[in-house]
Amino acid sequence: MVVDPGTGGAPARTWGRRGMLLGGLGVTASLIAACGTDTDAAGPSGSPSTARSLFPVTVPGKEGSVTVKTQPSRVVAAGYLRDTDLALALDVPLVGAAKNSAFASGLAPWQKPSDSPELFDTTNGLPLEKIAGLRPDLIMASDDYTLIKDWANLAKIAPTLSYLSGVGADSWQTMTTRAGTVLGKPDQAQQLIKKTHDAIASAKKSNPQLAGKTYTFGPVSSLDSLFTINDDSDASAQFFDQLGMRLSPEVTSLPTSSTPRRAQLSMERIGLLDADVLILAFPDLAVREQLEAEPLFKKLKAVQRGSYVAFDMAAAVAVAFPSVLSIPYGLQVTVPKLVAAASKV
Incomplete structure (x- = not known):
């Protein structure tokens, strides 16, 4: 199983299913009230007195609301990536988490648990018996792309956190806020959101040479599967846009393929990918070498002047599946490459 790091894609056997919107900070006051957040609780966030004052809480969700009576002590992350984050x-x-098959260890490089949660394979669906055997008192499933069919079964095992708006439709800020509420750590969640926003702002300020530079970005799984992001609302596009870059007008006018926010190109039309900075993501080195050997690819101006950047899976997934853990990693591993490429323009 692979994922679509070009459009914030869901786990799939081919790259491409959906786009992920990076929305505004936090959620509405009505949602916060519904979640039962108590900002006037005494004691520091996460302390026993504060935790007790925050429960029980009820968090609304698209597939169903979740009510948690006491602070969870055995959590299972059943969603693709960001529930674990x-x-x-x-x-x-x-105590348990969905195995990420994009990485040999089953965990993304920015996921460094202090303990060793049991990782379970979700290629053929969620292993419900194994999840039940972990005796969770909360299941986090806001990043579960099959939750519409999983919800009823998961909710029988333990209280289950759904997404708010729809599969892949919640911003990373909303996901963080809701997780903080259901886990009894609302203040810590807001601190993480602020810290992540500060990291983005710092990267933009420290690298003014990225401002105004056009870019194209997309996943390449084979020479017959060449795609490019054509919508600014895509999660990956939002990552680059927040650094001051802008999606090339050459691709925003392209018709969208069957995969939202993505256009498909033939090799003969690869010239449309030319921009100040050309960014491509590859599942492995073999596919990258195959594309880079193509004569039409070599003729691209961005390639000839050294303004071409190749992302590995870790970088691509970090950009496409934004969270308070993946965004700092994405900034660390991609910004130096983007700056080097932009300097050649």
Whole structure:
């Protein structure tokens, strides 16, 4: 199983299913009230007195609301990626998590648990018996792309956190806020959001040479599967846009393929990818070498002047699946390459 790092894609056997919107900070006041957040609770965030005052909480969700009576002590992250990110970022007892088949270890490089949660394979669906055997008191499934069919079964095992708006439709800020609420750590969640926003702002300020530079970005799984992002609302596009870059007008006018926010190109039309900075993502070195050997690819102006950047899976997934853990990693591994490429323009 692979993922679509070009459009914030869901886990799939081919790259491409959906786009992920990076929305505004936090959620509405009505949602926060519904979640039962108590900003006037005494004691520091995460302390026993504060935690007790925050529960029980009810968090609304698209597939169903979740009610948690006490602070969770055995959490399972059943979603594709960001449920694990949020459990780790908020430092909760993570006893199990969905294995990420994009990485040999089953975990992304920015996921560094202090303990060793049991990783389970979701290629053929969620292993419900194994999840039940972990005895969770909370299942985080806001990044579960099959939750519409998983919800009823998961909710029978333990209280289950759904997405708010729809599969892949919640911003990373909303996901963080809701996770902080259900885990009894609302203040810590807001601190993580602020820290991540500050990291983005710092990267933009420290690298003014990126401002105004046009770019194109897309996943390449084979010479017959060449795609490019054509919509600014894509999660990956939002990552680059926040650094001051802008999506090339040459691709925003292209018709969208069956995959949202993505246009498909033939090799004969690869010239449309030319921009100040050309960014491509590859599942492995073999596919990258195959494309880079193509004569039409070599003729691209961005390639000839050294303004071409190749992302590996880790960088691509970090950009496409934004969270308070993946965004800092994405900034660290991609910004130097982007700056080097932009300097050649």
